Amino acid sequence: MTRLYRFLFTFGSALLSENGVVTAHAEADVPSEYGPGSTAPVRPFHLDQVQLGNGLLQEKRDRIKTFLESYDERKFLVLFNNQTGRPNPDVEPPGGWEDGGLLSGHWTGHFLTAISQAYADQGEEVFKTKLDWMVKELASCQDAFTARNLTTHPGYLGALPEDTVLRLGPPRFAVYGSNLDTNTWAPWYTQHKIMRGLLDAYYNTKSSQALDVVVKMANWAHLAITVGDKNHPSYKGNLTRDDLNYMWDLYIGGEFGGANEIFPEIYQLTGDNRHLETAKAFDNRESLFGAAVEDRDILVTSPGKQPGRRRAARLHANTHVPQFIGYLRVYEHSDQQDYFDAAKNFYSWVVPHRYFAHGGTGGTFPGSDTNPELFQNRGNVANAIATNGAETCTTYNLLKLARNLFLHEHNATYMDNYERGLFNMIPGSRRDSSSTSDPLLTYFQPLTPGASREYGNTGTCCGGTGMESHTKYQETVYFRSADGSALWVNLYVPSALTWEEKGFTVKQETSFPRTDSAKFTINGQGPLDVKLRVPAWARKGFTVTVNGQTESNEKPQPGTYLTVSRTWNTGDVIEVRMPFSIRIERSIDRPDTQAIMRGPILLQILGTPSNSSDSYQQLSLYRYLKLDGDYARAAIKQTSTSAAGDPLFTTSDGNLTLRPYYISDEKPTSSYFRRVEPNVVFGTIDTGVPNRKRNDKLPNYDVPVSGMDSPGSDGPTFLDLVWDLAPFDTHAAFIKVVSDTADAFVSAGLYTAAERDTIVKGAGNSEKELAA
Ligand SMILES: *[C@@H]1O[C@H](CO)[C@@H](O)[C@H](O)[C@H]1NC(C)=O
Ligand SMILES: *[C@@H]1O[C@H](CO)[C@@H](O)[C@H](O)[C@H]1NC(C)=O
Ligand SMILES: *[C@@H]1O[C@H](CO)[C@@H](O)[C@H](O)[C@H]1NC(C)=O
Ligand SMILES: *[C@@H]1O[C@H](CO)[C@@H](O)[C@H](O)[C@H]1NC(C)=O
Ligand SMILES: *[C@@H]1O[C@H](CO)[C@@H](O)[C@H](O)[C@H]1NC(C)=O
Ligand SMILES: *[C@@H]1O[C@H](CO)[C@@H](O)[C@H](O)[C@H]1NC(C)=O
Ligand SMILES: [Zn+2]
Numbered sequence: 001m002t003r004l005y006r007f008l009f010t011f012g013s014a015l016l017s018e019n020g021v022v023t024a025h026a027e028a029d030v031p032s033e034y035g036p037g038s039t040a041p042v043r044p045f046h047l048d049q050v051q052l053g054n055g056l057l058q059e060k061r062d063r064i065k066t067f068l069e070s071y072d073e074r075k076f077l078v079l080f081n082n083q084t085g086r087p088n089p090d091v092e093p094p095g096g097w098e099d100g101g102l103l104s105g106h107w108t109g110h111f112l113t114a115i116s117q118a119y120a121d122q123g124e125e126v127f128k129t130k131l132d133w134m135v136k137e138l139a140s141c142q143d144a145f146t147a148r149n150l151t152t153h154p155g156y157l158g159a160l161p162e163d164t165v166l167r168l169g170p171p172r173f174a175v176y177g178s179n180l181d182t183n184t185w186a187p188w189y190t191q192h193k194i195m196r197g198l199l200d201a202y203y204n205t206k207s208s209q210a211l212d213v214v215v216k217m218a219n220w221a222h223l224a225i226t227v228g229d230k231n232h233p234s235y236k237g238n239l240t241r242d243d244l245n246y247m248w249d250l251y252i253g254g255e256f257g258g259a260n261e262i263f264p265e266i267y268q269l270t271g272d273n274r275h276l277e278t279a280k281a282f283d284n285r286e287s288l289f290g291a292a293v294e295d296r297d298i299l300v301t302s303p304g305k306q307p308g309r310r311r312a313a314r315l316h317a318n319t320h321v322p323q324f325i326g327y328l329r330v331y332e333h334s335d336q337q338d339y340f341d342a343a344k345n346f347y348s349w350v351v352p353h354r355y356f357a358h359g360g361t362g363g364t365f366p367g368s369d370t371n372p373e374l375f376q377n378r379g380n381v382a383n384a385i386a387t388n389g390a391e392t393c394t395t396y397n398l399l400k401l402a403r404n405l406f407l408h409e410h411n412a413t414y415m416d417n418y419e420r421g422l423f424n425m426i427p428g429s430r431r432d433s434s435s436t437s438d439p440l441l442t443y444f445q446p447l448t449p450g451a452s453r454e455y456g457n458t459g460t461c462c463g464g465t466g467m468e469s470h471t472k473y474q475e476t477v478y479f480r481s482a483d484g485s486a487l488w489v490n491l492y493v494p495s496a497l498t499w500e501e502k503g504f505t506v507k508q509e510t511s512f513p514r515t516d517s518a519k520f521t522i523n524g525q526g527p528l529d530v531k532l533r534v535p536a537w538a539r540k541g542f543t544v545t546v547n548g549q550t551e552s553n554e555k556p557q558p559g560t561y562l563t564v565s566r567t568w569n570t571g572d573v574i575e576v577r578m579p580f581s582i583r584i585e586r587s588i589d590r591p592d593t594q595a596i597m598r599g600p601i602l603l604q605i606l607g608t609p610s611n612s613s614d615s616y617q618q619l620s621l622y623r624y625l626k627l628d629g630d631y632a633r634a635a636i637k638q639t640s641t642s643a644a645g646d647p648l649f650t651t652s653d654g655n656l657t658l659r660p661y662y663i664s665d666e667k668p669t670s671s672y673f674r675r676v677e678p679n680v681v682f683g684t685i686d687t688g689v690p691n692r693k694r695n696d697k698l699p700n701y702d703v704p705v706s707g708m709d710s711p712g713s714d715g716p717t718f719l720d721l722v723w724d725l726a727p728f729d730t731h732a733a734f735i736k737v738v739s740d741t742a743d744a745f746v747s748a749g750l751y752t753a754a755e756r757d758t759i760v761k762g763a764g765n766s767e768k769e770l771a772a
Contacts, residue, residue: 096459112197260326360390629726683769
């Protein structure tokens with residue numbers, strides 16, 4: 001564990017202007033290990049070690065960078081200056097929730113993170129100049145707060161009075177609301193965003209001043225969370241564990257974001273144990289932490305059955321996901337296993353039990369209240385689709401959590417989920433048009449059939465995490481083992497890695513996800529295990545060649561990593577092919593409610609469903625399948641390619657157009673459709689026998705959904721089960737599967753012997769129909 005708080009002041013380059021103000025800043029020494037996974041067996045590269053190449057993600061990044069570059073950073077200082085009596089230029093604060101209301105300051109933190117990431121990627125001075133100016137001004141505000149005796153504890157920095165933070169705790173326990181004098185709104189969430197922004201400024205641009213400010217803020221936080229509101233007349237002493245539990249259970253007011261991820265990082269940098277204590281003060285011990293350690297899913301309970309004195313029955317998704325990212329950071333610096341177990345178990349409650357095909361979670365359902373930011377009941381996906389959608393911030397945080405869990409337990413499933421979010425909701429969150437005044441980011445990404453996305457979000461949470469997401473696309477492409485013996489290739493993204501310590505550079509050329517291959521060129525010499533991710537969706541035809549020779553030591557297993565171990569030489573080339581297929585994903589609780597996937601990409605159906613008796617688009621697809629079971633052959637065909645290179649698809653009858661989820665405009669689209677397959681058909685042969693469902697005794701929703709049938713006896717249809725076993729090498733193999741499945745349905749009392757015979761006869765007659 002590295003513990004240092006050393007500054008390497010480069011005074012030689014510090015310039016004094018006429019009035020004696022330092023205008024060029026000291027560069028700090030940044031330790032080689034920091035941030036998520038810095039003590040883990042697998043570790044990330046720093047953002048500036050990987051450059052993003054041209055393609056889909058770079059296009060999205062550049063639209064945000066244009067906005068970041070044009071945005072007047074002075075707007076961020078207005079509210080901070082106003083608090084401290086410092087003069088302001090004639091500019092307005094950003095607006096949205098960054099408007100003087102009780103969440104002010106959060107967007108400033110996001111902006112700091114975003115521009116420091118933009119700088120790390122391509123090194124454009126404009127971002128560093130903006131960042132240095134903002135950090136310098138924020139430092140002056142922090143000094144002014146303390147010097148002007150505006151705070152109870154020294155080191156506070158915010159766009160609001162310190163009191164908005166202290167009043168959350170005893171003796172007042174202020175609640176969520178909009179009264180600036182009495183209410184509070186996620187004050188530690190805002191502190192987290194500002195601190196995160198400053199730490200990222202330090203990590204990504206070596207700003208010693210940012211480190212200085214954030215360490216002072218952490219020293220303040222320790223006092224604020226232990227000694228607390230000591231000048232209040234009813235003060236009764238330091239905060240107790242009970243007080244803290246009570247605070248974190250407060251809906252929205254108690255939302256602290258990932259505050260607990262910051263302090264272990266400050267501990268790592270300073271060696272000061274108080275910061276680890278601060279992190280643990282945020283443990284949500286009364287109503288969630290213990291259940292997570294024990295793997296008891298209580299994200300939603302029946303009203304009145306929830307633990308704790310004031311937690312809600314239905315928890316708010318984006319309040320809780322980042323708490324578990326913080327627990328992982330505590331684990332990384334304390335080795336207390338409970339913190340890891342809590343995070344791992346919590347993640348498994350969300351994915352897959354509350355997880356949509358586009359990588360998001362949350363939403364409402366008929367009969368629930370109307371707040372789509374809350375978690376659904378465990379197992380409820382289908383009944384949550386029709387009404388609104390997933391908050392983009394929550395996906396940003398789920399990606400952070402999956403990534404961080406992977407660094408400790410290298411289960412490729414985490415990366416499959418990461419890839420799903422990274423190539424769907426994240427690029428889908430940025431509208432495909434340029435603006436220098438509006439970030440054009442989503443808040444919710446609705447699943448409602450025929451819904452459209454809305455873009456904007458200046459000054460909101462999702463407008464903040466959105467600026468970050470699009471400036472760090474390269475952060476998970478490669479990982480390295482702690483001992484440097486392995487390079488993990490997690491994602492197929494055009495990029496260049498510079499691994500100085502090993503003397504390797506790796507250039508990845510690919511147009512993924514627009515195409516399905518990638519080429520890696522190695523520069524460097526020496527032994528190295530290269531671990532290539534075999535995505536779970538790459539079920540057929542994944543191949544790896546090295547210098548043109550097929551790598552045959554290991555058979556690629558979808559949902560794992562394939563290791564290529566050798567001594568590499570400059571000029572060695574690895575080529576990966578991972579043919580896309582179109583596949584159907586059935587929702588876990590209602591098998592006829594389905595999504596169409598191509599590789600990791602969700603294909604959305606364009607248009608507004610027009611059937612007045614079903615809000616979903618309805619599709620019948622089995623009659624278009626051949627023995628290979630490939631939906632791309634006829635059921636959903638690629639018909640063209642957009643100017644940007646995106647594949648576009650049409651259903652077999654030519655009625656519907658489908659396109660990748662990440663395409664971002666305001667057209668109405670459907671992410672899920674209803675599968676309508678009334679009869680058992682083989683090509684155009686209709687047997688006339690109903691395509692019955694198997695009773696899979698699906699788990700009922702843990703907390704019943706009012707007015708909705710729980711899954712109960714639902715299950716896949718006869719044809720679902722047959723085609724799940726595609727491809728079929730021969731027609732005989734197909735007939736065998738049909739007969740076996742039909743026999744099983746007869747045994748289960750679902751078909752009569754006569755129906756079975758009709759089905760098998762139909763299959764027998766379908767040889768020409770199903771021939772490829
Ligand atoms: C500055 O603060 C004062 C008093 O706190 C407030 O009345 C005023 O609206 C603030 N200005 C801005 C731009 O928020
Ligand atoms: C700072 O403020 C506190 C209370 O607001 C007061 O008791 C104290 O005397 C002040 N200190 C200075 C140096 O003004
Ligand atoms: C209150 O907290 C402070 C600082 O965190 C600590 O030094 C002090 O010992 C605590 N007081 C009591 C009574 O626990
Ligand atoms: C990886 O995680 C998935 C999902 O939780 C689980 O089903 C699988 O067993 C895990 N694989 C390993 C090798 O632990
Ligand atoms: C509309 O939906 C109903 C209910 O699923 C279905 O019976 C009907 O065939 C559909 N109509 C059309 C034109 O698809
Ligand atoms: C779909 O296309 C078919 C044939 O091209 C046509 O007969 C049918 O009316 C269309 N259905 C809808 C709902 O447009
Ligand atoms: Zn949000």
